[in-house]
Amino acid sequence: RRAAAPAGGLRDRLAAAPAEDRRRLVEELVAGQVAEVLGYASTATVGPDRSFTELGFDSLTAVDLRNRLTTRTGLSLPATLVFDHPTPAALTGHLLAQLGPGPAAPTLLDELDRLEAAFAATPPETLAELAADEEIRSTVAARLRALLTRWDGDGGVTATLDDASDDELFDFIDSRFGRS
Structure with a gap:
């Protein structure tokens, strides 16, 4: 089991990343955490448009994923996260919207x-x-x-x-x- 990356680290990486790379960074986070929660050997099985129930999620694994994402993003996420956003792509979009584009450079x-x-x-x-x-x-x-x-x-x-x-x-x- 990998140590959790601090939430500020993700926000800093997103803030420093070009806009076109931000989605990919969050997609990788989501896919990696989904694979870990479900015990998959790689993220290849986690398709962005596969539903979480199709991937094998139940209420316990949903809460586990929510807890991991809360730790890594610093966001307050509901226990119903995977049911509210039923695919990795939908969840990625939600997290990206919550994390925002990062601090803008001062004008x-x-x-x-x-x-x-x-x-x-x-x-x-x-x-x-x-x-x-x-x-x-x-x-x-x-x-x-x-x-x-x-x-x-x-x-x-x-x-x-x-x-x-x-x-x-x-x-x-x-x-x-x-x-x-």
Whole structure:
């Protein structure tokens, strides 16, 4: 008997897997557990569209499968699981829907929301202390300007005048307005 894989491991694998591989991963889990519960030597006998009763399930083996899948998925599954979803394919679809596609990667707007929330959660006196430290203030301002520059896509044109050399200023003026 194999040791149970932690439920987080399956969720992590599903989250990291391309969408087209997620169903296969859950199908393999279901087929493997069905074969173990019924004492089959391999999963080859477990066809995705064969009914659980045709495969040999009764109420005891149904509960055993439910318990194993609960352990491996971390989901709260009913004792009637194999009767509610009567084939391995139907059960796979149900588990996949319950497990979801996995956490989505944070979007740029999500990250901006997180940054705004961090600023909002920082007490005003702490912000004032940080802003009073010239090194911190200039570092934060430079990084925010660099992000804005990347967003604007102007190759650094929004940098402050203090950061530009005379040659850079004249090159900018020439490129934007032409030579006179």
